[in-house]
Each structure stands twice: as structure tokens, then as C-alpha cells.
Amino acid sequence: xxxxxxxxxxxxxxxxxxxxxxxxxxxxxxxxxxxxxxxxxxxxxxxxxxxxxxxxxxxxxxxxxxxxxxxxxxxxxxxxxxxxxxxxxxxxxxx
Amino acid sequence: xxxxxxxxxxxxxxxxxxxxxxxxxxxxxxxxxxxxxxxxxxxxxxxxxxxxxxxxxxxxxxxxxxxxxxxxxxxxxxxxxxxxxxxxxxxxxxxxxxxxxxxxxxxxxxxxxxxxxxxxxxxxxxxxxxxxxxxxxxxxxxxxxxxxxxxxxxxxxxxxxxxxxxxxxxxxxxxxxxxxxxxxxxxxxxxxxxxxxxxxxxxxxxxxxxxxxxxxxxxxxxxxxxxxxxxxxxxxxxxxxxxxxxxxxxxxxxxxxxxxxxxxxxxxxxxxxxxxxxxxxxxxxxxxxxxxxxxxxxxxxxxxxxxxxxxxxxxxxxxxxxxxxxxxxx
Numbered sequence: 001x002x003x004x005x006x007x008x009x010x011x012x013x014x015x016x017x018x019x020x021x022x023x024x025x026x027x028x029x030x031x032x033x034x035x036x037x038x039x040x041x042x043x044x045x046x047x048x049x050x051x052x053x054x055x056x057x058x059x060x061x062x063x064x065x066x067x068x069x070x071x072x073x074x075x076x077x078x079x080x081x082x083x084x085x086x087x088x089x090x091x092x093x094x095x
Numbered sequence: 096x097x098x099x100x101x102x103x104x105x106x107x108x109x110x111x112x113x114x115x116x117x118x119x120x121x122x123x124x125x126x127x128x129x130x131x132x133x134x135x136x137x138x139x140x141x142x143x144x145x146x147x148x149x150x151x152x153x154x155x156x157x158x159x160x161x162x163x164x165x166x167x168x169x170x171x172x173x174x175x176x177x178x179x180x181x182x183x184x185x186x187x188x189x190x191x192x193x194x195x196x197x198x199x200x201x202x203x204x205x206x207x208x209x210x211x212x213x214x215x216x217x218x219x220x221x222x223x224x225x226x227x228x229x230x231x232x233x234x235x236x237x238x239x240x241x242x243x244x245x246x247x248x249x250x251x252x253x254x255x256x257x258x259x260x261x262x263x264x265x266x267x268x269x270x271x272x273x274x275x276x277x278x279x280x281x282x283x284x285x286x287x288x289x290x291x292x293x294x295x296x297x298x299x300x301x302x303x304x305x306x307x308x309x310x311x312x313x314x315x316x317x318x319x320x321x322x323x324x325x326x327x328x329x330x331x332x333x334x335x336x337x338x339x340x341x342x343x344x345x346x347x348x349x350x351x352x353x354x355x356x357x358x359x360x361x362x363x364x365x366x367x368x369x370x371x372x373x374x375x376x377x378x379x380x381x382x383x384x385x386x387x388x389x390x391x392x393x394x395x396x397x398x399x400x401x402x403x404x405x406x407x408x409x410x411x412x413x414x415x416x417x418x419x420x421x422x423x424x425x
Binding site for chain 2: 017020051078082083085086088
């Protein structure tokens with residue numbers, strides 16, 4: 001008999017005070033409580049985190065990396081969104 | 096996680112507050128720990144931050160109006176593209192900030208409605224008109240310059256989501272000030288008429304910009320607790336002074352005169368300004384500035400005219416969901 005699937009979860013960890021949670025990997029667990037415990041055991045064995053989020057993997061909608069050209073094209077040509085595009089005379093100092 | 100866990104207030108921080116928890120909370124603040132959405136916090140901390148962050152968000156959104164006024168009339172394609180990008184950024188900043196405010200448990204819709212009904216405030220500065228192209232330069236140079244002074248310390252504010260939003264905002268804001276200053280440099284190196292236009296804009300914006308930092312320290316009603324909670328790290332007057340000291344040499348470089356003949360440099364090198372007309376500030380906050388009614392009317396119109404888009408998007412999402420359910424059932 002085939003082994004039944006166990007749901008997949010994505011794990012996010014806040015590594016330090018004040019930082020945002022960052023994706024660290026995924027794991028399989030039957031429910032959210034077990035997923036949190038498993039995340040602790042898998043991803044924070046050396047005190048890597050202050051807080052953990054687990055999110056069902058199927059709740060994540062992702063952009064298609066093979067279409068990144070089209071996806072991010074609008075930002076490519078807009079060099080005027082960067083501060084270095086503007087001339088501020090050296091005498092004025094940092095701005 | 097934010098919406099589920101936070102949109103319901105569980106009541107444990109309303110009413111009689113647990114003294115032990117409050118002192119534990121203050122100890123965390125004193126140790127420079129960041130407070131995160133799911134942490135316990137005093138009701139007044141939540142309320143103060145909801146007010147401050149949402150006002151900040153409203154200011155970004157309303158702030159799009161005075162500058163948007165000049166997009167179609169920018170003097171060159173370069174200037175037009177830059178101004179368009181800047182106004183887009185302001186919108187983005189408003190959205191980062193609304194998202195941060197929402198983590199405190201008030202929904203986006205409630206926050207926006209409070210602004211549209213006139214109940215929630217936004218920065219007094221956006222109730223002044225942009226009469227000439229030089230106003231766009233002056234806004235970038237001074238209004239964004241003042242905003243940066245205010246916002247850099249907020250990157251270390253005790254509330255995590257607000258601090259992180261401010262880091263993003265500050266990174267992007269630098270382009271705004273530089274593009275404004277570039278406009279000013281160009282005008283001041285231009286014809287006598289262009290330079291006069293730059294001076295006229297400075298004359299009109301200088302005092303309202305100084306008011307952006309808020310009432311003087313002796314009368315500021317929110318400062319004490321905000322300082323204790325490390326929401327505010329510098330007082331209104333300290334920030335105002337820092338801003339003036341940074342701006343005076345820039346005006347000198349441009350060859351423009353700051354419209355305060357009484358301004359003097361003290362022995363520490365700080366520029367001491369003449370008294371500010373706080374009655375004007377009060378009038379603008381009370382809704383009687385030159386553009387208050389226009390600004391609110393423009394926001395309400397945009398909100399009403401966008402209603403069908405919000406409805407259509409929700410209806411479409413519903414339709415797709417039921418279609419998928421029907422297909423799954425087959």
C-alpha cells in the first residue's frame with residue numbers, strides 16, 4: 001500500500017530582534033501545531049531563531065521564474081528611480 | 096497570521112491592565128527589544144501607534160495630490176518621468192504604512208474611511224498649493240528633506256513592522272530630495288525670472304515646512320509617552336533644529352534667502368529661527384488651510400470612482416472560486 005501524503009509547510013524564522021521573518025525551508029507535518037514543533041527541531045537546533053511562522057505551502061502563490069524578464073521589465077528601464085541619477089554638486093555634501 | 100491573529104482583539108489589553116505585564120513591556124522597550132504584532136502591548140501603545148502610522152500613511156497618499164498637479168506640466172520628459180516615479184513612490188510608501196498599521200488590528204478599510212470622513216488627520220503641509228514648477232523643486236528639497244529628518248529615527252522605533260516599513264521608505268526617499276534639489280539648482284542657475292520663481296517658492300514653503308515637525312516641545316501633547324515607548328527618539332524642536340542647520344548652507348549654495356530676517360546663528364553654530372505662527376498651524380489642522388477642502392474632495396472622489404473596480408475584482412474572484420469548486424466536483 002502506498003504511503004499517504006503528509007501536508008507540506010513553508011517555514012519562516014525571525015533570526016534576530018527587529019528583523020522580519022525570512023524563509024528558511026519547508027517540511028512535512030500533519031497540522032500547524034506539529035509543523036511548528038518540527039520547524040523548531042529542524043531549523044532552530046542552534047538557536048537560530050526568536051520566532052517561527054509556518055504556512056501551508058499550497059497557500060503560496062508564486063511568480064514564474066522563467067518569466068522574470070517580463071515580470072520585472074517595468075523596473076529595468078527606470079534609472080531615474082535611483083538617487084544617483086540626480087546631480088547634486090559636491091560642495092553641497094551628502095543628500 | 097497577521098490578519099487571523101490580530102484583527103480580533105482578545106480583550107486582554109483593554110480595561111484593567113495587568114501591572115506586571117505593563118512593567119514587563121516597558122522593560123522590553125528599555126532593553127531595545129522590538130515589539131511585534133502578536134506581543135502583548137498596552138492599549139494606549141496600540142492606539143498611539145495606530146494613530147501615528149495611519150496618519151503617516153494618509154500623508155503619503157494625500158501628498159500625491161500637490162505633486163500630481165504638475166505631472167502633465169513638467170518642463171521636460173526627464174522631469175516628468177522623475178516626478179511620476181516620485182508620486183508612485185509616495186503611493187507605495189502609503190501602502191507599506193497601511194500594512195504596518197493593520198498589524199495593530201484595525202482594518203485598512205476602517206483606516207481609509209477615517210481619513211475620508213475627516214476624522215483622521217494627515218500632515219498639515221499637504222494643504223498648501225503648488226502654484227509653480229519651483230514648488231515641485233521646493234517640495235523635494237524641503238518637504239522630503241524634513242520628512243527624512245523625521246523618518247530616519249523612526250527606523251529604530253520600538254514597533255517592529257513600523258521600523259521595517261520606515262527602513263524601506265528612507266531608502267527610497269533619498270532620490271526624492273535629490274531630484275528636488277536638482278530642480279532648484281537648475282532654476283537658480285537659470286534666468287532671473289527662474290531664480291525669482293525659486294525664491295518665491297521658498298518664501299511660501301519655509302514656514303509651513305518648519306511646522307511639519309509639530310508643536311514646540313513645551314506644548315506637544317504626545318511626546319512624553321512616545322519617548323518613553325521609544326516611538327519617538329528626538330523631540331519636535333530637536334528635529335526642527337537639525338533640519339534648519341542642514342538646510343541653511345544648502346540655501347546659501349543656491350543663492351536663495353531664507354525668509355526669516357531675524358534668524359541668527361548662536362554660539363554653538365545652530366541657526367535660531369524667529370517665532371513660528373502656530374495659529375496658522377492650528378487653522379490648517381482644523382481644516383482651514385488653503386487646500387484642505389480640495390484635498391479631501393479629491394480623495395473622496397477617487398475613492399468613490401474606484402468603488403466599481405473593487406466590486407468587480409471581488410465579484411470576479413468569487414466567480415472563479417465557484418467555477419473551480421464546480422470543476423472539482425465533476
